[in-house]
Amino acid sequence: MPDEKFDCIVVGAGLAGLAAAYQMATDGLQVLVVEKAKVPGQKNVSGGRMYSHALAKLIPRFWEEAPVERAVTREGVTFMTRESAFSIDFESKKLGDLHNSYNVLRTKFDAWFSEKVAARGAMIIPGARIDRLHIEDGQVKGVIAGSDKLLADSVVLAEGANPLLAEQAGLKPPLKPHQTAVGVKEVIKLGADVINDRFRLGMDEGMAQVFVGAPTSGLPGGGFLYTNRDSVSLGIVMPIDSAMGFEHARDKRRQVPELVEDFRTHPYLAKLLRGGEVVEYSAHMVPEGGYRQVPKVLAHNGALLTGDSAGFVINAGLTFRGMDLAIESGRIAGVAVKRAKDKGDFTRGGLKEYERLLKQSFVLKDMKRFRNAPGFLSNPRMYTTYPEMISDLFETLFTVDGEKHLSRKEVRQVLMRHVSPVTLAMDALKGVRSL
Numbered sequence: 265m266p267d268e269k270f271d272c273i274v275v276g277a278g279l280a281g282l283a284a285a286y287q288m289a290t291d292g293l294q295v296l297v298v299e300k301a302k303v304p305g306q307k308n309v310s311g312g313r314m315y316s317h318a319l320a321k322l323i324p325r326f327w328e329e330a331p332v333e334r335a336v337t338r339e340g341v342t343f344m345t346r347e348s349a350f351s352i353d354f355e356s357k358k359l360g361d362l363h364n365s366y367n368v369l370r371t372k373f374d375a376w377f378s379e380k381v382a383a384r385g386a387m388i389i390p391g392a393r394i395d396r397l398h399i400e401d402g403q404v405k406g407v408i409a410g411s412d413k414l415l416a417d418s419v420v421l422a423e424g425a426n427p428l429l430a431e432q433a434g435l436k437p438p439l440k441p442h443q444t445a446v447g448v449k450e451v452i453k454l455g456a457d458v459i460n461d462r463f464r465l466g467m468d469e470g471m472a473q474v475f476v477g478a479p480t481s482g483l484p485g486g487g488f489l490y491t492n493r494d495s496v497s498l499g500i501v502m503p504i505d506s507a508m509g510f511e512h513a514r515d516k517r518r519q520v521p522e523l524v525e526d527f528r529t530h531p532y533l534a535k536l537l538r539g540g541e542v543v544e545y546s547a548h549m550v551p552e553g554g555y556r557q558v559p560k561v562l563a564h565n566g567a568l569l570t571g572d573s574a575g576f577v578i579n580a581g582l583t584f585r586g587m588d589l590a591i592e593s594g595r596i597a598g599v600a601v602k603r604a605k606d607k608g609d610f611t612r613g614g615l616k617e618y619e620r621l622l623k624q625s626f627v628l629k630d631m632k633r634f635r636n637a638p639g640f641l642s643n644p645r646m647y648t649t650y651p652e653m654i655s656d657l658f659e660t661l662f663t664v665d666g667e668k669h670l671s672r673k674e675v676r677q678v679l680m681r682h683v684s685p686v687t688l689a690m691d692a693l694k695g696v697r698s699l
């Protein structure tokens with residue numbers, strides 16, 4: 265096999281790599297996917313909610329055969345202090361009918377997707393790590409794994425959030441701490457009926473909930489909860505610099521795993537998760553720098569950057585997306601490689617179509633639209649002042665002792681205990697602008 269030359273070698277059998285391979289194999293290209301995990305998906309971590317639209321382009325109505333967990337029909341946003349929780353709860357059967365998004369467990373999901381890719385004719389080698397790119401005269405011409413040199417006209421880099429090969433070859437600068445977050449996730453086994461009862465869900469209906477404040481001990485970042493068929497994915501994502509206590513640190517002694525433990529045992533969650541057993545624990549990097557962190561050049565001589573490797577992640581507060589962007593960028597990379605092959609030109613000039621198609625797609629349009637979100641989400645008041653203000657306000661509103669008579673002036677005083685009217689108005693404006 266080392267003597268064989270492929271049209272494309274894909275590094276990484278995550279969603280971006282598998283989507284690229286699926287597209288190219290469907291177009292009849294000779295494709296090799298190399299994955300360092302023993303089974304595709306084994307090392308892939310996601311909170312768990314995948315917006316369906318991108319994969320549905322490649323595999324229409326994929327949810328009828330894929331191992332999806334539940335269709336999300338309930339959305340929650342919860343502001344938490346150590347003792348209290350204020351939630352906005354939205355439920356709509358329509359979200360499920362539209363197949364808008366599904367909670368997934370990547371170990372199962374990626375294994376299924378890789379079988380679909382293999383069925384299209386791509387070759388997948390799991391359990392093999394690519395050590396570096398093979399470059400001749402400035403053109404990427406394959407990859408090197410141990411003593412093996414594998415040749416190809418093009419390489420799709422789908423290495424995920426820590427793209428060492430791309431960085432080593434100078435195709436992208438290393439991420440800085442303020443552009444990177446760490447995500448930690450637990451899967452807690454509960455049983456399908458328990459989940460349906462406690463989260464008020466029907467069969468196959470799912471919940472996606474984000475949390476602000478206490479989960480990250482008042483530091484930038486947030487918590488998430490996704491209901492699977494018979495388990496719950498629970499975790500936090502926080503910027504590396506706040507995780508390391510560089511900035512805004514209130515309690516520098518807390519480590520991220522301890523924060524997840526505190527989150528799981530918070531009074532609000534302890535009741536929902538009572539009797540659950542943690543069956544899986546994982547941690548992973550997330551490129552969270554947004555649009556400004558995406559490299560200007562994504563198509564190089566013989567190589568394309570896709571998914572997390574290109575920084576395609578959007579954290580817009582209410583929505584957190586990387587999977588649909590990974591799939592679409594992979595699919596587009598596949599289209600671009602086919603066009604380069606038709607032209608017989610795998611230089612940057614021939615592969616530049618990738619950048620043009622990305623600009624026309626939701627990938628770069630949505631990244632650009634939410635370009636101000638990272639700035640807004642780095643505001644420390646989001647994680648301390650506002651959850652405490654909301655808690656104070658509702659405790660005041662709901663406390664009846666026969667003595668206090670709540671007037672508009674008193675409500676205003678409660679709010680002003682936490683933040684000035686000007687600061688509140690400015691933060692609200694920035695929030696609207698980041699949408």
Ligand SMILES: Cc1cc2nc3c(=O)[nH]c(=O)nc-3n(C[C@H](O)[C@H](O)[C@H](O)COP(=O)(O)OP(=O)(O)OC[C@H]3O[C@@H](n4cnc5c(N)ncnc54)[C@H](O)[C@@H]3O)c2cc1C
Pocket residue numbers: 275276277278279280281298299300301304305307308309310311312313314315392393394395422423424425429446447448449499500501547548549550570571572573576577584585586587588590
């Ligand atoms: C805690 C957490 C929660 C998240 N929640 C969500 C969510 O709810 N919704 C959402 O849309 N996104 C979420 N994301 C983001 C999402 O997981 C990523 O954006 C998405 O997985 C990116 O896909 P990818 O294919 O680019 O990378 P990955 O899925 O990371 O795949 C990269 C693959 O490359 C392989 N690889 C790397 N280097 C090599 C090498 N040298 N040789 C061979 N193989 C290699 C890896 O083993 C891996 O299989 C979350 C991320 C985290 C960490």
